[in-house]
Amino acid sequence: MTLLQAAxxxxxxxxxxxxxxxxxxxxxxxLFAGVSGQLSEAARQAVMEQIFRLLHPQATKNGAENxxxx
Numbered sequence: 875m876t877l878l879q880a881a882x883x884x885x886x887x888x889x890x891x892x893x894x895x896x897x898x899x900x901x902x903x904x905l906f907a908g909v910s911g912q913l914s915e916a917a918r919q920a921v922m923e924q925i926f927r928l929l930h931p932q933a934t935k936n937g938a939e940n941x942x943x944x
Contacts, residue, residue, distance in 0.1 A: 875924055877917065885911025895924040 875893040879886045887910055913921070927933065 875921060877913075881913055881917035882911040883914040885909065887911065893921045893924070895921060896928050 875895065877887070877891045877893055
């Protein structure tokens with residue numbers, strides 16, 4: 875799921891980025907330098923809907939968009 879600057883209520887990222895509801899990433903807390911931004915409520919809801927579609931595929935006719943298949 876593409877995250878453009880408009881997807882952020884506050885702050886943001888320096889380039890187009892992606893939320894990957896179908897992928898789980900782990901990182902040690904020391905790798906995080908700080909908070910870059912906060913998603914808008916609409917973007918947060920869109921990510922949550924994608925997660926729901928992954929967990930309940932019968933609930934939707936279209937599969938969840940997953941840009942992270944690369």
